Amino acid sequence: MHSQSVSLAPLYRRRVFQSSEKVDCHVQVARELSAHDLYWKGDNVDTALFKATIRQLQIFMLKYGAEVVVRPTLFQGFVLVHMTLSGVAEIEADGQKIRIPQGQAAVIAPKRNLRLWWQAGSEQLILKVPVALFSEIDLRRDVDLAGTPSLLLLPQQVASHWELLMQSLLGVLGLPAPAASHTEWINHFERGAVEFLWSQLAPGSVSSALADTGKQSAAEIGDHGKFRQLEALENYIQARLCAPVTLADLARATGVSVRGLNILCHRHHGVAPMDLLRNIRLDAARRRLLEQPAATVTETAFEFGFAHMGRFSAYYRQRFGELPKQTLVRHH
CATH class of the missing domain: 2.60.120.10 (Jelly Rolls)
Known part of the structure; x- marks a missing residue:
């Protein structure tokens, strides 16, 4: 199967x-x-x-x-x-x-x-x-x-x-x-796949980053500056809701390594960085559907970076308890 x-x-x-x-x-x-x-x-x-x-x-x-x-x-x-x-x-x-x-x-x-x-x-x-x-x-x-x-x-x-x-x-x-x-x-999408692979393959990379923080990552996510890093991350995402963003882009904007960013997001948001990006974009897509009666599900999904409609609908329902088309029907 x-x-x-x-x-x-x-x-x-x-x-x-x-x-x-x-x-x-x-x-x-x-x-x-x-x-x-x-x-x-x-x-x-x-x-x-x-x-x-x-x-x-x-x-x-x-x-x-x-x-x-x-x-x-x-x-x-x-x-x-x-x-x-x-x-x-x-x-x-x-x-x-x-x-x-x-x-x-x-x-x-x-x-x-x-x-x-x-x-x-x-x-x-x-x-x-x-x-x-x-x-x-x-x-x-x-x-x-x-x-x-x-x-x-x-x-x-x-x-x-x-x-x-x-x-x-x-x-x-x-x-x-x-x-x-x-x-x-x-x-x-193409660059995102290649960046992910290189984050696993690159000499010195650690695939199990969450299990082994290492001295550098511990310093990166220590108490000093962590709230500034979180704020920088959210501001960067909010400013680019409709633009392509890669894992490396998020790390650079936050001022930490990719490994440090993973740990930062899991500790303070409970999800990986790209999952956080997806959730924030889902929130923005829902606001669009609620506030603009003329919006279509397909256009909204594509504008916020969801190329696969089935995936978009599944993620949307998982986060909000209803399908995007149901949001349109119920609120308009």
Whole structure:
């Protein structure tokens, strides 16, 4: 059964191929992702590949049907993020091995060798990320992946955030024909996903920030200056309710590191920074629906940064106990 948290409908409208022939599968996948050796462990071949391009990011859904072992060549200028939609995948890179159960994701950036095993019936959602994008969001530029993990299973505590980022990217695919008004938001969603990945991969980063505050973070969130930081954070968000905002933007505006910002928000708001941003935007969207009878749910959602209407409605109902359309009907 698929992970229920990510809707693939926009991606399923972009099929590259579907085949029951082993040769066809190998050639097509190699062309889109990476040259590789493919070893079939069964004859139940039911492969399908779906692909969508955002701007510089590419999203794939790939299944083989049968159990397979894949040995790709080393990636040239990109890393992959695998999220298991069904079944189980096992990945071994540079001597490290992990299993990716359904609903979890791993970042793959091998330096020497790579081997992937997919259980029969396994389906994977794959994000292809050019390394050059990491350089664009890191002040050091010219990012070298030599100091990053070859294989990283995203911690359970950040899984929901990653799913939200992937859903936002997939939501972009459902937008009407490209328009100038969409460009800024599309760039925002793409940059947000890359910044999140770099916050996990960057040398010296700590994925379990909440469990290990460290000396620097303890100083950042100490009593001295914490209220000033909280005020700066809220003022920054309120001034940019209708503008793209990334996790790094929030950290810079608050004057702390990304790790320090996470701890600050959890201790004083009980949620992660991007969840706080979402809640404040939901509050603003509700005010719009209450105060402007002519407002539409779709326009309101998009204006406040919600590209996926299903997600917007779910978050709205969770926060206010009713759907946005019910707010319009009941109050007008």
